[in-house]
Amino acid sequence: MGGAELFHVAAAALIDADGRVLVQQRPPGKPMAGLWEFPGGKIEPGETPEGALIRELAEELGIGVEAACLAPAAFASEPLGEKHLLLLLYVCRKWSGTAEPRHAAALKWVRPVELHRLEMPPADKPLIGLLDALV
Numbered sequence: 001m002g003g004a005e006l007f008h009v010a011a012a013a014l015i016d017a018d019g020r021v022l023v024q025q026r027p028p029g030k031p032m033a034g035l036w037e038f039p040g041g042k043i044e045p046g047e048t049p050e051g052a053l054i055r056e057l058a059e060e061l062g063i064g065v066e067a068a069c070l071a072p073a074a075f076a077s078e079p080l081g082e083k084h085l086l087l088l089l090y091v092c093r094k095w096s097g098t099a100e101p102r103h104a105a106a107l108k109w110v111r112p113v114e115l116h117r118l119e120m121p122p123a124d125k126p127l128i129g130l131l132d133a134l135v
Contacts, residue, residue, distance in 0.1 A: 004084040010053040011040030012065070012092045013073060013127075014099065019135050020111055023118065024060070024104035036108065036118040038089060038127070039099075049088050057095070060103045064096040074130040078123040087123045091134060 014022040023036040041056035043049055050067040057065050070090040078085045101107045110118070112132040120128075 004079070004082065007080060007083040007085050008043040008049070009040060009085060009087045009123075010043055010049040010056070010090065011038035011087055011124075012053055012057060012070070012090050013038055013131050013135075014057075014063075014095065015091060015093050015135055016109060018109075020109040021115070021131065021135065022061075022099055023108050023110060023115070023120075024101060025106040025108070027103065027105045032121050034105070034119065036115075036120050037124055039104075050090070053090060061099040061107075062097055062102055063099050065092055066094075069094045073134055074127050076123040076126050080123075085123050087127075089127050089131070091131075 022039065024039050026033050026035050026037060039057060039060050040053055043052040050070050053070060054065050054067065057063050070092050073091040074089045076087040099107060112128065112135050115128040
């Protein structure tokens, strides 16, 4: 097997009371700018996926999430240039604060079925069907 370095990312499908999921738009100047993605980010050395996600959601959206409210849902495995992306998706239905786009170009609440119409990174696409089944 090839020795591509694994790039671990934790992301959240935040689901509101109406069963809609939050996606954010990647800002200009970033790789894959303009694409819609689940909020989250890189798992730093020494961090758990849940710990990374709690930190990223606070930084990116200004919301507070507890580890107990993060339910592992799905994962994606996707080549990403020289590295290999392993994306861990959690479902979260409870948080404190109101999500705001601190690092994203925009936020959007959509029904899972509507995700198919959005331009999303390759790793996020296989998660849509799984998410649709869960919600």
